[in-house]
Amino acid sequence: MGGLGKTTLVQLIYNEPEIQKHFQLQLWVCVSDTFDVNLVAKSILDASPKKNYDTDKPPLDRLPKLVSGQRYLLLLDDVWNREVHKWERLKVCLQHGGMGSAVLTTTHDKQVAEIMGADKTYNLNVLKDSFIKEIIVARAFSSENEKPPELLEMVGEIVKRCRGSPLAATALGSVLLTKTSVQEWKAISSRSSICTEETGILPILKLSYNDLPPHMKQCFAFCAIFPKDYKINVEKLIQLWIANGFIPEHEEDSLETTGKHIFNELASRSFFLDIEEFKGDKQYCFRTTCKIHDLMHDIAMFVMGKECVVAIKEPSQIEWLSDTARHLFLSCGEPEGIFE
Structure with a gap:
């Protein structure tokens, strides 16, 4: 069952100082529903702190060079794919890593662990x-x-x-x-x-x-526009709420202040998690990011229906937008093809 704490548990492992000392390269990738081998390979490359060269080559061709000789820990979060041939294509690229490399996966599906050939599986029990x-x-x-x-x-x-x-x-x-x-x-x-x-x-x-007030429902449901496990820029999110007219006006507060109150209230109710604050190079330059739990994201998707469309593939792989689409999140190469 979702929400038992699988991701929370592997976060603790991933961030453990002894683990970080042991592995020369740590890579965290959220896989979720769609398992496209090239997209997963690209996500692994993007997760690396090392500079990626040969960007003109396909991701699967660049992956062996990234892990070559490195003792790496690759964390694949929320895997659903049962197609053996896809795993085999990915595993071939990952076998170039150094001795002691490891892949740690979270999944709802025991069969996924079997297909991946896991050495050990841990069934997370419910809390007492x-x-x-x-x-x-x-x-x-x-x-x-x-x-x-x-x-x-x-x-x-x-x-x-x-x-x-x-x-x-x-x-x-x-x-x-x-x-x-x-x-x-x-x-x-x-x-x-x-x-x-x-x-x-x-x-x-x-x-x-x-149980949320109507304006907060609208603000949260809009977050269906972001892909699962996406790191959301909170300041930008509030500006999007304002631009769409979701934030009610108050005489004593600016729209930005009210938007911040709404975000804090939603965060206190666990609609947002992994909230992090970053201080920029310039004085008073702050940036806050957050994420949404996969199941909370499912709620937003359920509410929004087909009004939000997320496009993260190459233009040739994207289906035509339906008439119900009102919001588009676009993250892919050669976007001009879509705009046309």
Whole structure:
């Protein structure tokens, strides 16, 4: 089931100082639904801190040179592909690495691990109820002094709804933070479907989305325009919200300030994660980036339908845009062919 913490776990491994010392080259690539060998190879090349030469050659031809003699750790996050021949094409290029190189993969599908020929597989278990309770309590109450006993007693029922998923617990706890009465908590508990193998935690995440005010729903749903695992420039995102008229005007605050409040509120409810701040070379030049969890991205895609189109392939591989498309994210070579 999604939201158990597979990516969070491998992030801890990937960033572990001993791991970083051991491997000469570390590469993180989010694969997601579409497995195009050339695109995956290009993503691996783009993830490298080393300069890539021979850019006129196809990515698969450049990949052996990148890893040649290097003890590398390649992390492929969220893999779904079951096509053996595609894996074989990629593996041939990766075998030029140094002794002790490793590929670490996260996937929902056991068969993917078998097809890849994994030496070891780790089945991530659900969290115990005691940990789920900790997450909900930490999210649902703003301070130690504000934990009404009658609401604390209801946490046990909410825990059952999460089926051991930390993401579900985080989402439900964030919704409960704005509810202060027993009646409101009961309403949330009755509205939140228990996670199942078929639905996963999507019903709980939809509940979290439905609890947002209308303008925040619009702002978050617009994020379907970005590809999965995309590092979003927060300042640019707020400007896009303003440009599309999603941010309500307030006499006392500028649109940028209101946009920042909206972003912070969505982040506090776990709609955004991996928030990082960078200080530029010039004084007072700051940049903030964030990402969206894959399942939260699915919610945005579900809401937006076919209004958002993401084009990250070569122009010849992109289908004609449908009449329903209103927003286009374009990231590919030779865009002139598409503009024509």
